[in-house]
Amino acid sequence: MKKILFLVVFICFCVVIALILEREGEYKSKVNLGENSYMDDVNIIQRKEGVVKWILGSRRAVFVDQNNVKLIGLRITFPEKELTLNSDGGMYDIEKRNLAIDGHIKASTKDYDIVTDKLFWDASKNELFSDQKVKIIGKKFYVEGNDLNATNDRATLNNNVKAIFYYDRKN
Numbered sequence: 001m002k003k004i005l006f007l008v009v010f011i012c013f014c015v016v017i018a019l020i021l022e023r024e025g026e027y028k029s030k031v032n033l034g035e036n037s038y039m040d041d042v043n044i045i046q047r048k049e050g051v052v053k054w055i056l057g058s059r060r061a062v063f064v065d066q067n068n069v070k071l072i073g074l075r076i077t078f079p080e081k082e083l084t085l086n087s088d089g090g091m092y093d094i095e096k097r098n099l100a101i102d103g104h105i106k107a108s109t110k111d112y113d114i115v116t117d118k119l120f121w122d123a124s125k126n127e128l129f130s131d132q133k134v135k136i137i138g139k140k141f142y143v144e145g146n147d148l149n150a151t152n153d154r155a156t157l158n159n160n161v162k163a164i165f166y167y168d169r170k171n
Contacts, residue, residue: 038060038063040059040060041057042056042060044056051080053078053079055076056071056075056076057074058071058073059072059073060073066094067095068093069091070091070092071091074089074090081109082109083108083109084107085105085106085108086104087119089102089103097123098121098123099123100118100120101121102118103117104117105118111139113136113138114134114136115134116134116148117132117133118130118131127149128148128155129149130147133145133146134146134148134157140165140166141164142164143161144160145157146158146159146160147159
């Protein structure tokens with residue numbers, strides 16, 4: 001009698017476990033990010049063929065609405081170009097994948113720094129724009145101007161360009 005009771009309890013236990021495992025998908029929590037939801041310490045890594053192309057980090061990402069994310073304490077690193085961009089923040093458009101960066105922007109490489117207050121990344125054109133004053137400060141040169149337009153490895157300042165080049169008189 002004890003063996004039959006044990007067998008019935010064991011079978012019931014197995015049936016309950018099977019039902020729980022079968023319905024587990026229905027009980028999983030879903031994350032819905034509504035307005036003013038946020039995430040801290042966000043890092044996004046873009047790879048192409050296993051190689052890291054860029055890393056975007058933000059101290060805080062605030063979901064303003066369904067389509068816009070405000071990034072606070074923004075840092076973008078391009079390892080291949082040895083370039084790091086830091087700014088106070090920006091606004092990312094999820095649908096269009098555009099990024100408006102603003103507030104004390106400084107992009108640095110081993111050879112020069114780029115300083116400005118606003119940049120706009122147009123993802124559809126793969127171009128970077130700024131209608132603000134942009135300063136490029138190198139070890140032996142200084143360039144400033146307005147209306148930056150940049151693609152892959154080429155940048156153009158279109159208005160009010162001023163350039164100063166230093167040279168070493170000893171050589």
